Amino acid sequence: MTRQTSSMRRRIVRLSAMAAALGMLGVLSACGSSAGVSSSGYTLIPVGADFSLTGDFSQYDLPGYQGMEIAISQINQTGFVVDGKKYKFKVYAADNQSDIATGVTQARSLVNDDKVVALFGPVVSPIAVPVAAVTQSSRVLEFTPSIAVGADLHTSPSKYPYMIVTEPPTGGPNGVATVESRVVGKQVHARTVAVLQPADATGEADQPAIVEGFEEAGAKIVYNQTFPDSTTDFSPYIQKVAALHPDVLVVGFTDAEMIPMITEARQLGAAKYYVGLGSENPALKSGSTALTNYFWFLPVVGQEDTQPAMTKFVATFKKFTGQSPTTDFGYAVNMYPWPFALVKAMQQAKSVTNVHAIESRLRNVTLSFAGKPVSKIAVGSDGQAYPPYEWCDLLSGVNSPRCTQESATSGSS
Amino acid sequence: MQFSAALMSGLIQGGIDAAIAVGLTVTFGIMDIVNFAHGAFVVLGGFIAFACTSAGIPLWASVLVALVAIGLVGALLERGLFRFTLRNPFNGLVISLALLALMQESISLLFGTSSEPVRPFTFAAVRILGTAFGIEQLVVGGVGFAAVGGYWAWIRYSRFGLVTRAVAQDREMAGLLGIAYGKVFTLNFAIGAALAGLAGSLVATIQPVSAFSASGPTFTAFTVIIIGTLGSIPGVIVAGALLGVVQDLGVTFLSADFASLYPFVLVLLVLVIKPAGLFGARSLRVRAG
Numbered sequence: 129m130t131r132q133t134s135s136m137r138r139r140i141v142r143l144s145a146m147a148a149a150l151g152m153l154g155v156l157s158a159c160g161s162s163a164g165v166s167s168s169g170y171t172l173i174p175v176g177a178d179f180s181l182t183g184d185f186s187q188y189d190l191p192g193y194q195g196m197e198i199a200i201s202q203i204n205q206t207g208f209v210v211d212g213k214k215y216k217f218k219v220y221a222a223d224n225q226s227d228i229a230t231g232v233t234q235a236r237s238l239v240n241d242d243k244v245v246a247l248f249g250p251v252v253s254p255i256a257v258p259v260a261a262v263t264q265s266s267r268v269l270e271f272t273p274s275i276a277v278g279a280d281l282h283t284s285p286s287k288y289p290y291m292i293v294t295e296p297p298t299g300g301p302n303g304v305a306t307v308e309s310r311v312v313g314k315q316v317h318a319r320t321v322a323v324l325q326p327a328d329a330t331g332e333a334d335q336p337a338i339v340e341g342f343e344e345a346g347a348k349i350v351y352n353q354t355f356p357d358s359t360t361d362f363s364p365y366i367q368k369v370a371a372l373h374p375d376v377l378v379v380g381f382t383d384a385e386m387i388p389m390i391t392e393a394r395q396l397g398a399a400k401y402y403v404g405l406g407s408e409n410p411a412l413k414s415g416s417t418a419l420t421n422y423f424w425f426l427p428v429v430g431q432e433d434t435q436p437a438m439t440k441f442v443a444t445f446k447k448f449t450g451q452s453p454t455t456d457f458g459y460a461v462n463m464y465p466w467p468f469a470l471v472k473a474m475q476q477a478k479s480v481t482n483v484h485a486i487e488s489r490l491r492n493v494t495l496s497f498a499g500k501p502v503s504k505i506a507v508g509s510d511g512q513a514y515p516p517y518e519w520c521d522l523l524s525g526v527n528s529p530r531c532t533q534e535s536a537t538s539g540s541s
Numbered sequence: 542m543q544f545s546a547a548l549m550s551g552l553i554q555g556g557i558d559a560a561i562a563v564g565l566t567v568t569f570g571i572m573d574i575v576n577f578a579h580g581a582f583v584v585l586g587g588f589i590a591f592a593c594t595s596a597g598i599p600l601w602a603s604v605l606v607a608l609v610a611i612g613l614v615g616a617l618l619e620r621g622l623f624r625f626t627l628r629n630p631f632n633g634l635v636i637s638l639a640l641l642a643l644m645q646e647s648i649s650l651l652f653g654t655s656s657e658p659v660r661p662f663t664f665a666a667v668r669i670l671g672t673a674f675g676i677e678q679l680v681v682g683g684v685g686f687a688a689v690g691g692y693w694a695w696i697r698y699s700r701f702g703l704v705t706r707a708v709a710q711d712r713e714m715a716g717l718l719g720i721a722y723g724k725v726f727t728l729n730f731a732i733g734a735a736l737a738g739l740a741g742s743l744v745a746t747i748q749p750v751s752a753f754s755a756s757g758p759t760f761t762a763f764t765v766i767i768i769g770t771l772g773s774i775p776g777v778i779v780a781g782a783l784l785g786v787v788q789d790l791g792v793t794f795l796s797a798d799f800a801s802l803y804p805f806v807l808v809l810l811v812l813v814i815k816p817a818g819l820f821g822a823r824s825l826r827v828r829a830g
Contacts, residue, residue, distance in 0.1 A: 415664045
């Protein structure tokens, strides 16, 4: 064999290898589109997850993502059948790093590049609101607990044709914050109330609902103030509250805000009763002895629920994540049912891609989840879900928190 | 009474702000480093105190551990990273941004992403001028001022302080005179970081810390050193107190709705009236021009 022939052969082999590689790449990329990738006889359905896995909002988003992740891993153990074909989910997960612009960019990428048929998350409203605009204009199903998206859904339902809001509404006559503020107001015979909420999408949604609820209970709002997210010195706010000495002080929303506020309020003897939105931590960590004149309510149900299905889910959560549930574990419970609901809706619609048909099976229905921590969830015709929520108090002592699970309804009270 | 309450609470916050900011002003004054990772020292200090107190170590010892540990971290970072940026401070700025991301992610991996409070040594309160104040807060604010004041006295009156000021004035000349300015850099950077760690561990007893809360203290530190003049330790003390008082008086007597605007208004006013900051002529190094 001459040197020329040998060189020619090498070149042909190299070109053939390159052509084969390109061909393989083409096949793989075609398989990677929304048409689905075959895996042991299953077709993969791309779904997206846009959560704050790191950053300030991860306190809420991470448990939400974990709840969704657990559900999808359970579904994928056996897969599911739609119209005679076997499917599994393929999750495209994006960490938006608690940044609004990143969250929106990633939502666009999930929708346009990964061709997801449904998106889970984000939990927190400042990111969830702009992400919702991306999914709704792209005809992609979205599941988010965001209360700000929920509030907008009620005023402009036509903006959200492919949206399921997984958390019950906070405001309105049957909103969680409205109802529970009314209940607490009546229970303690509140005459005067002070409300301190963060100046963000969450606070803006909660604040009017709290005011409405307490006013319905006959109380007068003597101080109603928001504070910037960046606040570290709550003294001037608490000093003002102390000067008014209301019957009830309502604070929100994160532990980072509530613990210092209630600590200082207790030192000043600022109020007779305290209400925190979100967790019992402010009552337990704001004094040398725990606070008993304390109420809190959650728009989700969490580990305070001691029913067997919840206990089982807590154990599953610990095993799956290697973590103990945090105070915001309720968001895992909140997101957990929705991949199952999506499967059911696809089966009823006999399609994994017909977004309109799938969405219509998720609206105006009561979904059942046997053996799951939340067994039934009603969904309104606008896509607003009404899962149970809970409100608790420590009036009987810190070691015996009393929690009442409530079912939100869409009807008028 | 409202005035005295706002004044006192503002001063308490000022002590914390001064302790947070002093390291930043010193590293800038001596080494020209604009360290955006400075807030991460504060957060790390908080988490070290949280880990120690959770393990049963008393609070005072936990604060001490945080102080020493963050000091060591600072020394290592100066020697291993920032020393190589002396000729081009812009590189130091870029490195500090990367360091901020690295430290935040490391803290979140080690301690998780939730907010963690450190149990204070007391929840008791005392009445001053008719208003109740938490003893913990008074101690934290007082320790903040004392730590910065002590550092200033050391720089002002000790031999090491003299050497530090000489290096800040002209490091080449100081080197020619036999001063090992590398050690001066390392020690001052370490002390600045340690004080940020001290502030972080003390603040965590008032407000829970979270892995990604570094931007808050970094912003505070920059505001304080701009008001008090870059490189000036007395400036940090006065600016810290001024910032805390102005903010609390603003929230109390003007409007709480503009709370986040008051620091910017103060910076603007100072820059208009005294463009070099309140202590323009008294910084570690008087700059040309």
